[in-house]
Amino acid sequence: MRITVAELKKMARSKGFKGYSNLRKADLLDMLNISPEASKTKRTRTRSRKERRPKRTRSRKERRPKRTRSRKERRPKRTRSRKETRPKRTRSRKETRPKRTRSRKERHIRTRKEYRTPSPSPSPHSSPRDVIIIGGYKFVKGSAIGDGSCMFHSIIQLLKHKKPTRKEGIEFRRLIADSFTYEEYIHIGDGIKAITDLIGMTGIDLTESQFGSMNILKIIQEFPGKEKVLREISEKLYRRYKNEFRSTHVNADEFMLAYTSKFLKLNIVVVGSNGTVTSGTNMVKSYPTIFLYNYMYSHYDPLIGMNGQTLFDWNQTRDILIDNTYLINF
16 A cells, blocks of 8 residues: 555654654655655556456357348349330431531631621622622622621731631731830820820819810829829820730720721721711821721621722722712812
8 A cells, every 4th residue: 555645744743753744755755764665565456458358259250140142132133234224316416416517616716696797709799798889889798707806807808818817816916006105095096095084084174275185195284283193094094905905805996996007007998887988097198998897886897899809099999988078188
């Protein structure tokens, strides 16, 4: 048995020792000359944990009831397979599908029904829907990819005399957009684009004389204390418009058309339904002229002369636009 601290204190009191009440067990043992080993008595283990467990008469496997048959044997036999139960297919899936008329690349191009115009044909036997008459001249309406960059696809088709790939049209658009500077932005459309963008963003009020100057830099100078902020906003609007110019998913507007005409040194005339001229760039006599067909202000297609001509000189342009004198300076 082990000697407790209380028992050691009783022994010290009986022997007449003083000051033992605050001593620890080790100090009490030293005071009473008792070795620490003598205070401990080893416990004798009667038997080990394994010996105390009852003997297992049989193993776990022996205690389980014997399985008379396997899982497969217990399942009922299938009289026929799954294939045999299905009705026989008379023809394959490929045979039931209609024949594909377009390639995989063409199917990925997002086009509307009205954009799927036939390829240009200079033949006089073209369908009446494909023939556009402008000032007595007959044009054949071609087809351009309708992916947001249709205007650039149409222009490159008229310049190269062949239908471009989608990649060529996108690279052509980005080439023009990368050359579009801030100076071009503030002067494009006689300065209207930069001024209207700034008014729409800031809501500033302009007088008639300020708006008449048509120069965004002069207008900004007339707001003392706000010149720096207005200039930063104007440059931010320029960068946003340039990103739209480069984007393949944004339709080209009249300002992009005007800059493209200036960049390519090309007169561009836009024609609507029934051969009505809807718009045109600032006409320059030394520039050749091309004609584009615009459908509902959302899609452009190239217009090709009945003899296959795509570029027209100034004399031919003047004869074609005889009824639209506002575009030409005679």
